[in-house]
Amino acid sequence: MRLGANLIIGGALFALAIFVGLLAPWLAHTDPVMDANLLNAEEPPSWIWWFGTDAQGRDIYSRVVHGARISLTVGIVSQLVNSVIGVTLGLTAGYWGGWWDDFVNGLTNLMLAIPSLIFALAIMAVLGPGLTSLLVALGLTNWSFTCRIARASTLSLKSQGYVQAAKVLGYGDLRIMITQLLPNMVGPIIVIGTLGMGGAILAEAALSFLGLGVRPPYPSWGSMLSEARDQITTAPWLSIFPGLAIFLTVLGLNLLGDGLRDILDPQSRSRRT
Amino acid sequence: MTGPPLLEVEDLRIDLNYRSSHVAAVEGVSFRIDRGETFGLVGESGCGKSITALALIGLLRQPLSIGAGAIRFDGREIQRLSAAEQRALRGNRIAMIFQEPMTALNPVSPVGRQIAEMFVLHQGKDWREADRLAVEALASVRVPAPERRVKDYPHQLSGGMRQRVMIAIALACGPDLLIADEPTTALDVTVQAEIIELMRNLCAERGTAILMISHDLGLVANVCRRVAVMYAGRIVEERGSDDIFRTSSHPYTQGLVDSLPRLGSRAALGRTRLTEIAGVVPAITDFPDGCRFNPRCARATDICRTTEPETTLLGAGGLVRCHHHA
Ligand SMILES: Nc1ncnc2c1ncn2[C@@H]1O[C@H](COP(=O)(O)OP(=O)(O)OP(=O)(O)O)[C@@H](O)[C@H]1O
Ligand code: SF4
Ligand SMILES: [Mg+2]
Numbered sequence: 001m002r003l004g005a006n007l008i009i010g011g012a013l014f015a016l017a018i019f020v021g022l023l024a025p026w027l028a029h030t031d032p033v034m035d036a037n038l039l040n041a042e043e044p045p046s047w048i049w050w051f052g053t054d055a056q057g058r059d060i061y062s063r064v065v066h067g068a069r070i071s072l073t074v075g076i077v078s079q080l081v082n083s084v085i086g087v088t089l090g091l092t093a094g095y096w097g098g099w100w101d102d103f104v105n106g107l108t109n110l111m112l113a114i115p116s117l118i119f120a121l122a123i124m125a126v127l128g129p130g131l132t133s134l135l136v137a138l139g140l141t142n143w144s145f146t147c148r149i150a151r152a153s154t155l156s157l158k159s160q161g162y163v164q165a166a167k168v169l170g171y172g173d174l175r176i177m178i179t180q181l182l183p184n185m186v187g188p189i190i191v192i193g194t195l196g197m198g199g200a201i202l203a204e205a206a207l208s209f210l211g212l213g214v215r216p217p218y219p220s221w222g223s224m225l226s227e228a229r230d231q232i233t234t235a236p237w238l239s240i241f242p243g244l245a246i247f248l249t250v251l252g253l254n255l256l257g258d259g260l261r262d263i264l265d266p267q268s269r270s271r272r273t
Numbered sequence: 274m275t276g277p278p279l280l281e282v283e284d285l286r287i288d289l290n291y292r293s294s295h296v297a298a299v300e301g302v303s304f305r306i307d308r309g310e311t312f313g314l315v316g317e318s319g320c321g322k323s324i325t326a327l328a329l330i331g332l333l334r335q336p337l338s339i340g341a342g343a344i345r346f347d348g349r350e351i352q353r354l355s356a357a358e359q360r361a362l363r364g365n366r367i368a369m370i371f372q373e374p375m376t377a378l379n380p381v382s383p384v385g386r387q388i389a390e391m392f393v394l395h396q397g398k399d400w401r402e403a404d405r406l407a408v409e410a411l412a413s414v415r416v417p418a419p420e421r422r423v424k425d426y427p428h429q430l431s432g433g434m435r436q437r438v439m440i441a442i443a444l445a446c447g448p449d450l451l452i453a454d455e456p457t458t459a460l461d462v463t464v465q466a467e468i469i470e471l472m473r474n475l476c477a478e479r480g481t482a483i484l485m486i487s488h489d490l491g492l493v494a495n496v497c498r499r500v501a502v503m504y505a506g507r508i509v510e511e512r513g514s515d516d517i518f519r520t521s522s523h524p525y526t527q528g529l530v531d532s533l534p535r536l537g538s539r540a541a542l543g544r545t546r547l548t549e550i551a552g553v554v555p556a557i558t559d560f561p562d563g564c565r566f567n568p569r570c571a572r573a574t575d576i577c578r579t580t581e582p583e584t585t586l587l588g589a590g591g592l593v594r595c596h597h598h599a
Binding site: 160161164169172184 | 363371379380382
């Protein structure tokens with residue numbers, strides 16, 4: 001089967017981000033925080049300073065490379081938390097129905113009615129800034145789409161022969177959910193998760209930009225943008241490179257999500273088999 | 274043999290519940306199956322065969338429920354068992370295979386895994402041992418190269434192979450009773466014969482009783498020692514399957530027999546024209562008064578339209594429910 005261009009370009013961009021994040025200590029030229037040197041302050045991009053330097057003379061290239069670690073950690077971890085919450089709630093709600101379903105539906109609608117960034121802001125305000133609070137805030141506020149998909153898949157899978165057969169064979173509820181239902185809905189869950197990761201990286205940038213996320217001097221793409229905003233006209237490279245990193249990573253995740261949807265979509269799957 | 278019969282169904286009624294009222298989808302159904310016996314349940318579509326089977330394994334769900342009667346498996350009343358006790362019976366001591374081998378297997382799990390799961394679930398085996406037993410189970414249903422086949426996904430197997438896998442899953446834990454609900458209707462005729470033969474042989478070897486459900490009287494009589502004929506939620510006749518073609522007593526059974534194509538000896542009995550039973554099965558919600566077959570019955574009289582016939586015992590363990598049985 002022909003792999004779509006979305007899948008290849010998206011996958012490559014995301015793989016590049018992962019690669020940079022994993023190898024950051026080796027790829028970076030200098031320490032992103034400690035190697036400040038005012039003699040090199042605000043150098044434009046050159047052969048020595050690939051992405052230029054900031055007002056304290058820190059190498060922007062090295063900071064962007066290290067920033068990948070934070071952005072990806074936030075994206076992956078918070079989306080994993082969201083997926084676990086969403087799948088657990090959606091699967092059980094769809095399977096058991098009744099008051100639990102009503103409750104989960106109510107909660108989902110509530111989450112969808114409040115913009116998740118505002119909700120995350122509120123949580124950050126209570127927990128205070130920092131990486132951990134960021135993970136908690138973003139991990140708890142973006143599960144509603146996953147939950148809806150999991151619930152809808154459960155409702156349609158529930159009437160499938162093999163789910164009924166499992167009951168006849170003496171499977172308990174938990175075993176049915178884990179062996180019969182969950183593996184049959186991973187496709188859409190992964191697609192939503194990939195797109196959600198992009199969203200979480202953007203949300204991290206936004207919260208850090210507002211000074212609520214990762215705090216300077218530690219480099220996250222969002223906090224770098226935040227620091228750079230006063231010099232946007234005098235030293236545009238300070239904002240261009242972290243901005244480009246965010247753009248390419250999020251673009252990559254969105255393309256990857258679309259590409260995965262094309263191959264994991266149940267209809268295209270039945271066409272192949 | 275001593276002890277209670279394997280399965281005893283007594284005066285079972287299954288209600289179809291609406292918001293405020295309910296109607297009986299199945300009523301007054303009684304039969305028993307002994308250990309190792311083969312018993313058939315035959316009837317037209319919608320007469321209540323499948324829901325009777327679901328009741329036996331405790332899986333009726335709203336809007337259907339057991340309204341009256343008792344189901345005893347090995348002397349224990351199914352309805353009195355806890356949910357966990359019922360689960361321990363299902364798949365373990367009472368197994369079931371279905372009409373649709375295409376959909377009854379999990380598409381994203383290798384078939385060996387699905388067989389092995391039964392050993393893990395009901396016999397507490399570890400996965401290694403269970404995987405080994407799964408290969409044996411697949412070999413026992415005559416799947417070639419079972420050690421390679423266990424890794425296949427359902428869509429890689431033909432319909433006949435899939436039904437073999439279903440049989441392997443159903444018989445994995447050595448059940449006492451196998452319920453086969455239209456096990457072969459989805460398969461073509463030659464495969465159908467193979468599957469039926471396989472199921473019958475395996476059950477005979479292991480002493481597993483079979484409850485076979487089908488609309489095909491010929492098929493059921495071929496496999497089973499005794500046959501019960503169901504019409505509109507009631508058993509109207511029960512017979513040894515040798516007797517049913519020669520001496521059936523109920524007009525409906527006789528209609529079924531006459532609608533079967535026959536060869537050789539049966540043709541010699543004289544009824545050679547293929548006929549069909551006029552009319553259709555009434556809907557659950559408007560079963561006629563009196564005998565439920567009366568609108569379609571050539572023998573019907575006034576009493577048939579007012580009074581429900583009682584069960585009459587015949588010789589040789591047969592029974593019939595008709596005012597004017599032959
Ligand atoms: N979940 C349900 N809700 C409402 N009515 C049902 C339900 N399940 C079965 N019925 C009704 O109960 C009656 C008996 O159904 P059942 O499935 O037992 O028929 P059957 O004899 O197995 O027929 P078939 O040969 O088509 O499988 C049918 O009239 C059917 O419409
Ligand atoms: S009771 Fe009457 S209507 Fe019913 S089958 Fe017998 S003869 Fe026909
Ligand atoms: Mg049926």
